[in-house]
Amino acid sequence: MKVRRLLFAILWLALIDLFIPPLLQRAEYARYETGAVYRFENSDLFALGPMVHYLREHPRGPRRRTMFLGNSVVFGYGLETRDALPAQFERIAGDTRVFNAAVNGAESGDSFLLGKAVIDSVDTLYVQLIRRDGARPILGMLIPVDDTDARHYGLDRLGPIEATLRSMLGRVWHLYGDNDRLQAALFGTSTRQYFYLHKRELLLAIVGRASHVAPETPRSTIAVSLSQRNGILGLPRPLLDLAEVAKAHRKRLVILDFQQRVAAAGFNAKYAPYAELVSIDVPPALRFDTMHLTPAGANAVAAALVAHERERAP
C-alpha cells in the first residue's frame, strides 16, 4: 500500500512536470515582455538570476530593451513600482521595454557583472555611478560569470559536482530545474518574499476588503539638467571595464552620476558613441532625503534622460 502511494506521488510529479515548460514560457513572457511596468517585487537578488537567464535565452524581444542598474536610488526606494525612475522612463520613452534591475545596496562591481551578463540581450544600459566597487558574492551562484571575474570579486561558486548534478537533474525534472525561474516569473521575487510583502493585501482580499490604491504619479514642475561636469574623481574600475564591454559589443551605456564629482570629458571622448557619462543635478526639492528621489524627482530625471537620448539620435 505504501509503495503504491509512493509510486502514485512520483506519477503525479511526472504529470505535473509536463506542464512546467509551457507555464514557464507564458509566465516569463508576461513578466519580462508584456507587463505594464517591470520591477522586481522586492529589491532582492533572488529574481536577478532568472531574469538574466531569460534575457540570455531570448536576446531579442518584441521591443527595444533598456536596463537600469544601480542601488536604491534607481530601484525607487520608498516609491510605488510605477513611480520609480525606470518605470517613468518606460512610460515617457514609449518605445522601449525597461528592466529595473537595481538592487538596494548594490555596488559598481554588481553592475559590471550584471551588465556584462546581459550585454548581448539589451540595447541600452543605464548604470548609476556608485563609488564602492565591490560585488555581492552570491551573484556568482545566480548569473553566469567567468572565472577571472569570480576570482577578482571573490564570488561564491557552486562546486563542480553539485553544479553537474543540478544541471543533470534539472534537464529531466523541470519543476526542480526551473523552480527559481518559475517563482521569479510568477511573483517577481521568491514566493516567500511575495507572501511576506503582500501578507496584508492577501489577508484583506480573504476578508473581502479593498486593498491599497496608489495615487497618480505627479509630474515634476522642476526640470532636471544633465551635463558633462569635469569633476576631480575618476570612474570606479568596474564601470570602466563595463564601458570596454559596451564598446566591444557595440551597445549603448549611459553612466548616471548623481553626485556630479567625476571627470566626464575624457571618458566621453574615448568611448563615444557607445558609452557616455552624464551628471544629473537633482534639486533638493525632488529628493525626500539626501539621495532618494521623490516620484516627481524620478519623473524629472526620466524626462531628462529620454530627452537627452532623443537629442542624440533624433
Add this chain to the structure above:
Amino acid sequence: MIFTELRFILLFALCWITFFAVPRRWRSATLAVFGIVFYAIFAGPSVLGIVLLLTLAAYVRAPALMFVIVLIIAKVPDAPWIVPLGLSYLTFELIHVVVERRRGRIAEMSLTDLLAFVFFAPARIAGPIKRFPQFRDAVAAAELSADDVYAGVLRILLGLGKKFLLADVLALTVAESEYASSMHQAWMVVIAFGLQLFLDFSAYSDIAIGFARTLGIRLPENFNWPYLAANIREFWERWHITLSQWVRDYVFTPLGRALFGTRLRPYPGAIAAISYLVTFAIVGAWHGLEPRFVLWGLYHGALLAIFNLWRRHVPSSDSVARRVLGIAVTFFFVTIGWVPFFLPLAKATHMWALMFGIAR
C-alpha cells in the same frame, strides 16, 4: 542547506542501497564509510582528521574533560581555527560514550560501531544528540520496510515544508528587528523569532529523523510541541529534548548528587536552584561562548529554580483553565528570553525596553 544539496542526496541514496545490499554485519561499516565520505566532502579533509582523532580518543577512553576543552576552544567567538561541522553535537555524543563506558553501561564497543555512531550523516548536521547503545541496537535491527521509507520520506517533506514555507518566511519578519520602533513591532519580531527558531530547528530534526527512518533506524525525537508546555519544566521536556536529556544525565543529576554531599544537604531548594543555574549556564554556553547566550541560559535556570520553589508550595491542578493560563505564561516568559538569543546584548536591552514600552 546540506540536506537539499544533490551531492548529499546522491551520497545518501548510495549509502541506502549499500546498507541493505551488504550482509547485516557490515552495516555499521557501511554507515561509517559513507559518513566519513560525507564529512570529507562537506567539511574537508582537515576537519575529517580532527573528528577522526576525537573519535579515536573516545575509543581509547580519553577523559571527558578533554572533549569539554575541545568544545570550549571551538566555541570561542570569531576563532581563527577550523571548527568541525556539528561539533557541539559531536562532543556531547563523545562525552556520553566515554562517561557511559566508565560507568560500565557500554561494556563492549567496536571501533566500527563507534565510527558509524559518530559519522552518521543525517544527525551530524544539527542533531538529534544520539545515545550509543540505542543507535547500535537500531542499526543491528534495521529492516528494509516500505512503511519506514514512506514514513521517512513524509517526515523529510514535513521538515522541508516547515523550513522553506514557514521558518524562512518568518525570518523576513525577524529581519525587521533592525527597524523595530514600537511595542507592537518589537513583540511581533520577537514572537516571529521564537516561532522561526522552533520551526527551523525542528525542521532539521525532522529531516534527520526522516533520512534515518528510510534506513529503518529510529532517531530520538527532539521536539514535542514546546509552545504548548504549561510550565517551564514541561517546556524543557518538549524543547530540544535530546539536549535536555543529555544535560539532565551528565550535568544536572551528577551536580545535584554532589551538592547533596555538602553542607547544603538540608536545603534541597537551594541545591535544585544551583543545579538549574549551573546546568543552564552550560546549556547557554553550548549555544555560543558569549555573554548573551550564558544570560539566556541563566534566565532559564532561574525560571526553573523559581518554578521548582513555586511547585513546592502550590499544588498542581488538572483544570483546563489553569493549563491554558500556564501555556500563556510559559510562552510569555520563553518569548522574553529569546531576545538575547538573537540580538547582541546592547540591542537586546533596547528590544526589551521597546517590548515593555520603556523606550521609543
